Amino acid sequence: MLDRDGSFRPDAWRHLADDEAPAAGEAVTVSFKRWQAEPERWSDRTGPLGLRLPNDVPPAAFGPAATRFALIALNFPRFIDGRAYSQARLLRGRFGFKGELRAAGNVLRDQLLFMVRCGFDSFEVDADRARAEDWPQAFREFEQFYQPAADRGEPILRQRLRSWPTAAE
């Protein structure tokens, strides 16, 4: 597990298969399919609950339920499949999800910064490779960005209003 602050840590969550039972109080994630089948069962349970959301579930349909979860893992089946970026933006910006947003699947170094900017907190990566290739450096490759996103700062266009001449000089 790689964190957005650049640190590596063991995964504190157990990812349940659909026929696996959770232990009492244990932090677990369940598949979207399993949660959808009996949402009450999971909301009644004590212990942190996470959800693994496939990237073809429209956030508009699922979004209002997002705040029930402590963690949502979004999936990148292949790194070129960018649907989860939009899911992340909407879960964060539209549906007020404040829990841990995790990138799972084909997560590569050069996508990390895009992911952070869309609101991801943690990344399921091959820790050995990520350490060897200094993936945490990827978070620091740019300090500022042009467009507003889920991360810090106002967009550069607004910042510039303070410094640009407003008439031809």
Added chain:
Amino acid sequence: MLALYRYDEFDRKFLEGRVAQYRDQVRRRLAGQLSEDEFRSLRLMNGLYLQLHAYMLRISIPYGTLSSAKLRGLAEVARRWDQGYGHFTTRQNIQFNWIRLEDTPDILAHLATVELHGIQTSGNSFRNITTDPFAGVASDEIEDPRPYCEIVRQWAALHPEFSFLPRKFKIAISAAGEDRAAVMIHDLGLYLRRNDQGEIGFTVAVGGGLGRTPILAQTVRDFVPRRDVLAYITACLRVYNQYGRRDNLFKSRIKILVQSLGIEKYRQEVETEFAAMGDEREALALPDEAVAAMQAQFAPPAYADAAGDKAALLAAIAAEPEFARWVERNIRPHKQPGYSIVVISLKPPGRPTGDCSATQMNAIADLADAVSAGEIRVTHDQNLVLPYVRQGALYDLWLRLGAAGLATPNIGLASDIICCPGLDYCSLAAARSIPIAQALAMHLAKREAEIGPLQIKISGCINACGHHHVGHIGILGLEKNGAESYQITVGGSDNAQAALGGIVGPAVAAHEVTATVDRLIDAYLRLRHEGEQFPDTYRRVGLAPFKEAHFVAR
């Protein structure tokens, strides 16, 4: 002072960051840390393709506007790292065809010093924003569209949500009565409009594109106030990013999504998203001051009182028929009295279309400094433009262009052909296109005065980089049983009355193309009424007479 966008400290740091990031990516690839598959998408996001013989590097020329310093920077790349020339493209970009991977970080570092880059000139994200090459100087425009192009460019640069779209995404903006940006064949097109209250906004059209499924864009909304235009585009993209197909490369452009949902359903999705944006719409809003600040960057150069130039120009025209011919064909009306827009042809018959040598680039940069406020434009039909030339300077300019081999008087005529690189360079091509264009141009140059305005467009495969579908005469290279052959269409058009051409008959062999096109032109000349161009005649008479001409030709 230059009348175009100048980088500030942020832009410079951003680009330096990008160059350093890319340098590290190349290092990791050469060290074996990145697989070719992983590196591929990274190099493509910097415009680096692997072609038939070498790497090709495509450099972005935002909305086709260059300063003389940028053009000299490009000349330097051609001279130092390529074979001494570059190729201007239909996206108003430039490509270098003989590049070594190891050199690319240095090339991009060099280009960064003149505020150029290869960001997003390939890959499944926003491509170069294109516009009217006569922006800011055209007499028929509402406002200069380039401040909006630059705003959209910045918003799109390394966009965190939309860098892994289902497929590439091309945006064009037009602000004039005549659409000189081929907006209708873009994934997303913006037509700048003024509404009844006098406010500026945009008609947003989505889902145009060529390739194997040519479709013209459809209107999503008639008028989006400029304040909301970035938010509205975000909504358009977000719907596409979620619902666009990813299972089939050939069905992944937004045009296929719009076709399968239908424009009404797509519009409804976009409007629902747009209505729900709330805070995000505010964060993306363009206040009037932001637009004014950007417009100030594009303030026109100080014009001289050049009303008296006309007399000298008329005298030169009367004295020198060749100059008169060049003026008639390569000069376009300027909104400032006494000034002209000069189009420099990169189509001397017999030469590869759109190619320009380092020597020529430097010569054009010098001329731009001398007579055009240091500014040059690239057109989507692969020519260059000097946008601010006093009429009194035209004769001397013509002489100097002639000395550099750049005074071909054929703009808009039969030998001013759009042509992709084809099988001579491109790994996707099915057939050669450059030799076809060369043969046609050599032949048609002799009769182009009689023919008048005519757009011939040639693509070497169905990806349609040469825009053949919207050519008055379109030529598509195919591979049939191991031999190159060419399918011909007629009646296409890429302006505001955009239309896709009709297929005239079975594909012909390479050696038959010129004769076939000749017969199609004969038919057009026979059928046309006074004042008609090819698409007008085609609309009136239909495909049948051209089918017949094609058949006779065989």
